[in-house]
Amino acid sequence: MISVEAALEIILSEIKPLGMERVNILSTMGRVLGEDIVADTDNPPWDNSAMDGYAVRAVDTKDASKDQPVTLQIIEDLPAGYVAKKSVKRGQTIRIMTGAPMPKGADAVIMVEETERQEARGKRQEVKVFKEAKVGDNVRKAGEDFKKGDIVLRKGMTIRPAEIGMLAAVGKPNVYLYQRPRIAVLSTGDELIEIEETPMNGKIRNSNSYAIAAQIKACGATPIQLGIAGDTKKDLMEKLEFGLTADCVVSSGGVSVGDFDFVKDVLKQMGSDPRLGHAGTGMRFWKVAMKPGKPLAFGVIANKPAFGLPGNPISSMVAFEQFVRPAILKMMGKKDIFKRAFDALLTKPVKKKMGRIHFVRAVLEQKDGRFYATPLEGQGSGILSSMVKANCLIILSEDAKDVEKDSKVKVQPMDESLLYQDKPGY
Ligand code: AMP
Ligand code: MG
Numbered sequence: 001m002i003s004v005e006a007a008l009e010i011i012l013s014e015i016k017p018l019g020m021e022r023v024n025i026l027s028t029m030g031r032v033l034g035e036d037i038v039a040d041t042d043n044p045p046w047d048n049s050a051m052d053g054y055a056v057r058a059v060d061t062k063d064a065s066k067d068q069p070v071t072l073q074i075i076e077d078l079p080a081g082y083v084a085k086k087s088v089k090r091g092q093t094i095r096i097m098t099g100a101p102m103p104k105g106a107d108a109v110i111m112v113e114e115t116e117r118q119e120a121r122g123k124r125q126e127v128k129v130f131k132e133a134k135v136g137d138n139v140r141k142a143g144e145d146f147k148k149g150d151i152v153l154r155k156g157m158t159i160r161p162a163e164i165g166m167l168a169a170v171g172k173p174n175v176y177l178y179q180r181p182r183i184a185v186l187s188t189g190d191e192l193i194e195i196e197e198t199p200m201n202g203k204i205r206n207s208n209s210y211a212i213a214a215q216i217k218a219c220g221a222t223p224i225q226l227g228i229a230g231d232t233k234k235d236l237m238e239k240l241e242f243g244l245t246a247d248c249v250v251s252s253g254g255v256s257v258g259d260f261d262f263v264k265d266v267l268k269q270m271g272s273d274p275r276l277g278h279a280g281t282g283m284r285f286w287k288v289a290m291k292p293g294k295p296l297a298f299g300v301i302a303n304k305p306a307f308g309l310p311g312n313p314i315s316s317m318v319a320f321e322q323f324v325r326p327a328i329l330k331m332m333g334k335k336d337i338f339k340r341a342f343d344a345l346l347t348k349p350v351k352k353k354m355g356r357i358h359f360v361r362a363v364l365e366q367k368d369g370r371f372y373a374t375p376l377e378g379q380g381s382g383i384l385s386s387m388v389k390a391n392c393l394i395i396l397s398e399d400a401k402d403v404e405k406d407s408k409v410k411v412q413p414m415d416e417s418l419l420y421q422d423k424p425g426y
Pocket of ligand 2: 188189190231254313334
């Protein structure tokens with residue numbers, strides 16, 4: 001049995017980021033940028049107005065006030081998207097809209113709220129200005145966001161809506177991303193039936209394939225369902241071999257010490273199979289000092305990493321989160337691949353023996369600026385219902401014993417559910 005840290009180190013030593021592919025920006029969300037992005041222009045490309053108002057020469061508005069307004073002659077109306085034909089000379093102004101380029105001669109904009117347009121006198125248009133402008137008032141400078149040649153996004157960044165906006169702003173409809181990993185999912189066990197069927201005669205529904213596929217999707221990778229393998233070496237090998245067209249294989253079940261637990265043997269055998277080019281190490285380890293999830297096997301067959309997750313639904317999900325998730329994120333080119341852990345106070349004691357890390361399903365809540373973690377009833381590795389209630393896992397280290405109420409513990413958030421609640425959070 002090896003520690004969680006040692007297991008992670010072995011796994012990650014076998015994982016390399018995948019290659020690149022060119023992707024339309026609308027399909028880049030959540031994925032990892034494979035190139036530095038350089039701005040092809042200044043942004044904004046020219047000085048422009050930050051307000052609807054009047055473009056002026058600041059000197060012309062000196063000492064203007066509500067009681068002693070300055071009157072300027074309006075020589076042009078300038079909407080956004082057009083360039084002024086005239087330039088602003090002494091005593092003149094151009095009516096300007098937000099985003100329109102600053103006219104020549106003008107060095108400030110007075111907000112429309114600080115002005116009053118006068119009745120037209122013949123062809124002459126005038127405006128009263130009630131406020132003195134300083135040079136640069138309400139003007140957005142060319143390049144104040146970024147300049148031509150700036151690296152605005154870096155290789156390895158995860159794409160969010162802001163990054164997509166930036167790609168659009170620098171005129172990049174297509175970009176290089178790390179490929180999306182394709183992860184083959186295999187469930188094993190003679191007892192498994194399809195989820196459309198009703199359990200009878202010792203059979204149970206194959207829930208793992210679906211939970212694991214969802215975990216793969218949540219990482220941003222693509223699951224490939226290999227279905228169910230019966231508990232024979234032959235069936236396991238055939239199905240696993242089919243999975244080797246993917247970037248990685250994840251199986252569940254058949255990895256314990258039962259008479260029909262053949263995944264370990266199959267990993268060993270396939271790792272040195274001449275038909276698969278001997279390209280693999282076979283099994284690298286089996287059994288990790290954790291609860292749930294102890295019977296976990298990892299190996300490399302035909303150059304592809306292969307995870308043999310335990311069969312119990314919670315064991316497979318927890319082991320996935322600790323080991324498969326970082327591996328997938330590394331394949332995707334991500335830099336930060338480990339889940340953050342937060343400090344919280346235990347609201348109930350937890351029983352524990354030394355020797356294994358425990359991952360305890362719990363509910364995390366914030367009260368008066370502090371986080372509290374409440375362990376859930378039903379910690380058995382087959383109890384899916386407590387996994388449904390949980391929003392986090394409490395992590396109790398290998399050398400910890402019984403943990404008292406009010407102790408400070410590490411808590412790993414499970415997913416986005418912690419970001420949402422039934423009312424606004426402010
Ligand atoms: P195993 O490791 O194969 O002995 O499986 C451990 C437990 O997990 C057994 O009770 C299995 O029935 C159950 N199990 C294995 N695979 C699945 C699956 N795909 N879906 C639901 N339960 C499973
Ligand atoms: Mg089994």
